[in-house]
Amino acid sequence: xxxxxxxxxxxxxxxxxxxxxxxxxxxxxxxxxxxxxxxxxxxxxxxxxxxxxxxxxxxxxxxxxxxxxxxxxxxxxxxxxxxxxxxxxxxxxxxxxxxxxxxxxxxxxxxxxxxxxxxxxxxxxxxxxxxxxxxxxxxxxxxxxxxxxxxxxxxxxxxxxxxxxxxxxxxxxxxxxxxxxxxxxxxxxxxxxxxxxxxxxxxxxxxxxxxxxxxxxxxxxxxxxxxxxxxxxxxxxxxxxxxxxxxxxxxxxxxxxxxxxxxxxxxxxxxxxxxxxxxxxxxxxxxxxxxxxxxxxxxxxxxxxxxxxxxxxxxxxxxxxxxxxxxxxxxxxxxxxxxxxxxxxxxxxxxxxxxxxxxxxxxxxxxxxxxxxxxxxxxxxxxxxxxxxxxxxxxxxxxxxxxxxxxx
Numbered sequence: 001x002x003x004x005x006x007x008x009x010x011x012x013x014x015x016x017x018x019x020x021x022x023x024x025x026x027x028x029x030x031x032x033x034x035x036x037x038x039x040x041x042x043x044x045x046x047x048x049x050x051x052x053x054x055x056x057x058x059x060x061x062x063x064x065x066x067x068x069x070x071x072x073x074x075x076x077x078x079x080x081x082x083x084x085x086x087x088x089x090x091x092x093x094x095x096x097x098x099x100x101x102x103x104x105x106x107x108x109x110x111x112x113x114x115x116x117x118x119x120x121x122x123x124x125x126x127x128x129x130x131x132x133x134x135x136x137x138x139x140x141x142x143x144x145x146x147x148x149x150x151x152x153x154x155x156x157x158x159x160x161x162x163x164x165x166x167x168x169x170x171x172x173x174x175x176x177x178x179x180x181x182x183x184x185x186x187x188x189x190x191x192x193x194x195x196x197x198x199x200x201x202x203x204x205x206x207x208x209x210x211x212x213x214x215x216x217x218x219x220x221x222x223x224x225x226x227x228x229x230x231x232x233x234x235x236x237x238x239x240x241x242x243x244x245x246x247x248x249x250x251x252x253x254x255x256x257x258x259x260x261x262x263x264x265x266x267x268x269x270x271x272x273x274x275x276x277x278x279x280x281x282x283x284x285x286x287x288x289x290x291x292x293x294x295x296x297x298x299x300x301x302x303x304x305x306x307x308x309x310x311x312x313x314x315x316x317x318x319x320x321x322x323x324x325x326x327x328x329x330x331x332x333x334x335x336x337x338x339x340x341x342x343x344x345x346x347x348x349x350x351x352x353x354x355x356x357x358x359x360x361x362x363x364x365x366x367x368x369x370x371x372x373x374x375x376x377x378x379x380x381x382x383x384x385x386x387x388x389x390x391x392x393x394x395x396x397x398x399x400x401x402x403x404x405x406x407x408x
Contacts, residue, residue: 020231023156023194023217024050024124028059034154034215035066038119041110041151043072043103043142045135046080047126047158047236056124056156061096068098069118074125074138075104076239083240104134108179109141112149120152121145126238127193128248129162131172132255132367135238137182139193140200147212155216157194157406159231161248164190164224164407168252168333171393172369181369186397187333188252191404194218198404218406227327241272249324250274252332257340259363260356261310264317268310275303276339277319279312280350287320289342297329298322333390337383344381353378 027034028050040060042048048056060068071093076082078093078100087105092098101107101114115121121142127135139155146153169187177184183205191199194216200206201214221231228235228245235245242248250266250273258265258273266275277283283302290300303321307313320339324330340352353361353374365371370389377386 020222020233021220022051022158024056027217032065038066039069039117040066041070041118041121043123045073045078045125047238048124051233071098071100072103073100075134080239103138110145115149122154124156126158129160131187132180137179140182143212144206144210147210153212153214155194155197157192157216157219159222160192161228161245166190167394170389176366176369178366180367191401195404195406222407224407241267253335256367257336259367260360262352262355264311268307269305275319275321277317279315281319283318297326299325334383341381341383
């Protein structure tokens with residue numbers, strides 16, 4: 001249980017009546033029939049546990065039906081210890097003695113030598129349901145490698161913590177396909193990782209439109225309308241700044257502007273993605289102005305704090321703490337733009353885009369999958385000016401993605 005120990009401090013004890021079986025649980029119940037007699041490469045990290053909190057690595061290592069021969073890990077590493085954007089090297093897993101191939105270092109996609117002797121790649125990682133969260137990029141790149149090397153690919157499905165109904169944001173434009181916007185899908189895409197794998201495989205979204213031999217092991221008991229706390233499962237932090245099952249909601253609400261690194265969004269403090277502030281903001285005034293907007297399902301309270309690291313490290317920040325009071329009424333992506341709109345009215349001389357480095361503006365655009373949103377918004381600093389662009393692709397995407405649903 002070594003990998004789990006690193007995270008117990010952060011995990012709320014959500015020991016509810018079990019309702020959902022994960023893909024790994026279903027695979028176990030089938031006595032690993034998909035993998036019998038095969039040499040397996042496992043793509044996983046610290047979230048790879050079954051519903052009884054036994055790690056997939058441990059489960060696979062103990063099996064005699066097949067042989068686990070290599071491990072592959074995404075951004076943040078196999079134990080989730082690396083910061084966002086921090087590369088790391090291949091290394092030996094001390095517990096199993098297996099090679100851990102880094103897919104966030106010199107290579108983002110498995111090389112041919114890494115796949116030697118492997119019959120099937122198995123993917124078991126919990127993601128956040130957000131296009132810019134790079135685990136799904138690793139998913140696609142590993143599917144490409146499997147297709148190119150005639151290797152089977154299996155996805156052990158897991159819940160989307162944002163649910164299977166919510167879809168927000170625009171489709172990525174061709175010139176903005178990147179590691180943080182790898183596919184032409186909305187920012188919040190409303191699919192499980194298994195459903196997404198089916199979509200990107202069958203819709204030709206992988207490089208050169210290759211298709212792998214894909215099998216998804218579905219969950220049992222998951223429904224599209226479920227919040228994560230409805231599942232009876234225990235949340236394991238997907239990375240350092242996503243400690244709780246509700247964090248992805250706030251990640252959508254502030255994470256895009258956070259890419260500029262000119263506003264504090266709680267990174268470096270104990271409320272990642274839940275705040276919005278700066279050294280030059282009056283939190284009381286900002287909270288009052290935001291509450292006057294009457295945004296459905298939202299309240300704002302003033303907050304002050306000193307970040308331990310990151311943007312405004314060791315400085316006193318003032319701003320707002322965001323409270324989602326009714327998730328079913330909230331448009332998450334728009335929250336940060338409403339905040340920018342009000343802040344610009346209060347402090348017109350403080351243009352956070354002019355304060356940002358060019359590289360961070362590029363990252364902002366890449367995460368959004370376009371530069372149109374930034375250019376249109378900063379012309380008048382009105383959220384209403386970008387509303388149509390944010391919703392223009394949603395209905396068509398919902399029609400497309402419904403073909404790949406595994407759950408009602």
